[in-house]
Amino acid sequence: MNKAIGGAGPVRALGAMSGTSLDGVDAAVVETDGERLFGFGETAYRAYSEDERAVLRAALGKWHGDEVEAAAALVTLAHVEALSKFEDVELVGFHGQTLAHEPKGRGTLQVGDGAALAKALGVPVVWDFRSDDVAMGGEGAPLAPFFHFACAKWIGATEPVAFLNLGGVGNLTYVDPSFDRPEDPGALLAFDTGPANAPIDDLMQARLGQRMDRDGAVARAGVVETGALELFLAEPFFAKMPPKSLDRNDFAEMVGLVRELGDSDAVATLTAMSAAAVAKGMEHCPKPPSRVLVTGGGRHNPVLMEMLRVSLDCPVAPVESVGLDGDMLEAQAFAYLAVRVARGLPTSCPGTTGVRALVGGGIVSRAPVERAG
Numbered sequence: 364m365n366k367a368i369g370g371a372g373p374v375r376a377l378g379a380m381s382g383t384s385l386d387g388v389d390a391a392v393v394e395t396d397g398e399r400l401f402g403f404g405e406t407a408y409r410a411y412s413e414d415e416r417a418v419l420r421a422a423l424g425k426w427h428g429d430e431v432e433a434a435a436a437l438v439t440l441a442h443v444e445a446l447s448k449f450e451d452v453e454l455v456g457f458h459g460q461t462l463a464h465e466p467k468g469r470g471t472l473q474v475g476d477g478a479a480l481a482k483a484l485g486v487p488v489v490w491d492f493r494s495d496d497v498a499m500g501g502e503g504a505p506l507a508p509f510f511h512f513a514c515a516k517w518i519g520a521t522e523p524v525a526f527l528n529l530g531g532v533g534n535l536t537y538v539d540p541s542f543d544r545p546e547d548p549g550a551l552l553a554f555d556t557g558p559a560n561a562p563i564d565d566l567m568q569a570r571l572g573q574r575m576d577r578d579g580a581v582a583r584a585g586v587v588e589t590g591a592l593e594l595f596l597a598e599p600f601f602a603k604m605p606p607k608s609l610d611r612n613d614f615a616e617m618v619g620l621v622r623e624l625g626d627s628d629a630v631a632t633l634t635a636m637s638a639a640a641v642a643k644g645m646e647h648c649p650k651p652p653s654r655v656l657v658t659g660g661g662r663h664n665p666v667l668m669e670m671l672r673v674s675l676d677c678p679v680a681p682v683e684s685v686g687l688d689g690d691m692l693e694a695q696a697f698a699y700l701a702v703r704v705a706r707g708l709p710t711s712c713p714g715t716t717g718v719r720a721l722v723g724g725g726i727v728s729r730a731p732v733e734r735a736g
C-alpha cells in the first residue's frame with residue numbers, strides 16, 4: 364500500500380501554493396504524519412512571467428470560458444515545472460490558483476488539473492481542498508489554520524499565539540496550544556481580515572507600472588488620509604463576526620477612496636487600511652494573543668509592519684523569529700493538509716471556516732501504475 368495514502372508514520376509531502384498575489388508558485392517539503400510536524404525540507408519558487416500573470420488576471424472572477432481554460436492549463440504546466448525537480452516525494456498537496464470565491468453563492472474555484480499533475484509527476488496528488496467545505500456550508504477559507512496549530516506545537520508555544528498571513532488578502536489564526544487537536548472546540552479561531560497587499564499592488568501597477576511598493580518606500584513618503592480610512596472601516600465586513608472569507612477583488616472599489624490622492628498618500632492610506640483591518644479583526648480574538656507571528660509577503664513591508672506594531676496591543680514579529688519560513692508557510696500548509704486528507708483527518712472545523720461539521724476536503728488523484736510489457 365502506498366505509505367502516504369494508507370500507512371502510518373511520517374511521510375515526505377510536497378505542497379504547492381499559487382497565491383492571490385499572482386506572483387508565482389511556492390513549493391515546499393514537509394515531513395509529517397498529518398498530525399505532528401517532524402521537519403521541513405527543500406523549497407522552490409517558480410515566478411510567473413508578465414505574460415503569464417496577464418493570463419491569470421484575465422481569468423480572475425470568472426467561473427468558466429476560454430480565459431479560465433487558459434489559466435488552468437498555465438497553472439498545471441507551471442506546477443509540473445516547479446515540482447518535478449523535487450526527489451523522493453510521497454504525496455503532493457496542490458492548492459492551484461483561486462480565480463473566484465463566492466462561498467455563499469456560486470462556490471469556490473481553484474484551477475489547475477491535479478489528475479494531470481499526478482500523471483506528470485508519478486506521485487499521488489491531493490487537490491481541490493476547498494469545495495467540500497463550501498458544500499458543507501463553510502467559507503472554504505482559510506485552510507492554513509490546522510497547519511498553524513501544528514506550527515504552534517512545533518515552536519513549543521504554551522500561550523495563545525496568532526498567525527497573521529499578509530498575502531494579497533490577509534488572514535488571521537488564533538491558536539490556543541493548550542488543546543490537543545486543532546479540531547477541539549476553542550483550539551482555533553480563524554478568518555480573513557481584509558485586503559492586505561492586493562490593493563497596494565494594483566495601485567502601484569496602475570499608477571507607477573511597478574509590481575509592489577517594495578520595502579514600503581512609496582508609503583513611507585506619504586501621509587495617511589484618515590477620512591478615507593474611516594470610510595473603509597465602516598464596511599460591514601469588519602463588524603461581521605467570523606467565520607468570514609474574501610475573494611481577492613472584493614475590496615477593489617476601495618481604490619476609489621484614494622483616487623483623488625497623490626501616489627504616496629494613496630499608497631500610505633492603502634497600507635494603513637490593511638493594518639487597520641487586522642486591528643479590527645483582532646477584536647474577535649477571545650483575548651490578546653501572547654504575540655502575532657507574521658507570514659506572507661507583507662512582512663517584508665516595514666511600513667505595514669510598523670503600522671501593525673502601533674495598532675496591536677501585543678508583540679508583532681515575522682515568523683522567522685520562531686524559526687519558520689514566512690515565504691513558504693502556505694506551501695507547507697498544503698503539504699501538511701494533503702497528508703491529513705490522505706489519512707482521513709479533518710482539515711477544517713466550525714472555528715476556522717464556519718463549516719457545520721468537521722471536513723477533510725480534497726480529491727486524491729493517484730499516479731497511473733506503469734505496467735511492464
Ligand SMILES: Nc1ncnc2c1ncn2[C@@H]1O[C@H](COP(=O)(O)OP(=O)(O)OP(=O)(O)O)[C@@H](O)[C@H]1O
Binds near residue numbers: 531533564665
Ligand atoms: N519587499 C517587499 N516590500 C513590500 N511588499 C512586499 C515585499 N515582498 C513582497 N511583498 C508583497 O507581498 C506580496 C506577495 O505576498 P505572498 O506571496 O504572501 O502572497 P500570496 O501568497 O500570493 O497571497 P495569498 O496569501 O493572499 O494567497 C507581493 O505581491 C507584495 O505586495
Ligand SMILES: CC(=O)N[C@H]1[C@@H]2OC[C@@H](O2)[C@@H](O)[C@@H]1O[C@H](C)C(=O)O
Binds near residue numbers: 503
Ligand atoms: C479562496 C482563497 O484562495 N483564499 C486564500 C486567500 O489568500 C489568503 C486568504 O485569502 C485565505 O483565505 C486563503 O488562503 C490561505 C492559504 C488559506 O486558505 O489559509
